[in-house]
Amino acid sequence: MAKRVIGFHYKLFDSKGQLLENSEQQGPLYFLEGHGQIIPGLESAVIGMNIGDTKKIDVKSKDAYGEIRADLVIEVSEDQFPKGKQLKIGDQFQVDQNHNSPVFIVKNLTNGKVTLDGNHPMAGKDLTFDVKISAIRPATAEEIAHGHAHGEDPAHFHHD
Ligand SMILES: [Zn+2]
Incomplete structure (x- = not known):
């Protein structure tokens, strides 16, 4: 099957229910499936969802940013x-x-x-994501060559 780019909105909470991140301001996050662009525990849950689906996804630290080293x-x-x-x-x-x-x-x-x-600020933390899928489209050849997604409209995407 062709590789897909998936866009989603999310709210990220720590294990105490404290809101850490909210995608509302910067817009949905896009990723190319199978390239480790997002943490593994989140990707494995998101790739089975369809546009408009919402889900609460609990991710243990080992499937998120890893344990504190x-x-x-x-x-x-x-x-x-x-x-x-x-x-x-x-x-x-x-x-x-x-x-x-x-x-x-x-x-x-x-x-x-x-x-x-040098630990990631979220290392050692169990995380919960409230996810809503906003877009699913086939990846472009350029995205597959680069190994990452080019956002909402790949035709108008420019690298820095
Ligand atoms: Zn690129």
């Missing part, structure tokens, strides 16, 4: 950072230019030591 929490010396850069808790940056490398967040600053956490 202790090896991604590292401590470095503050003088390894560029001089004049005023670090503060909550700063985010990538250690190298590869866009697949984890984003590290400054978790703590004490006595010239910086604690960095």
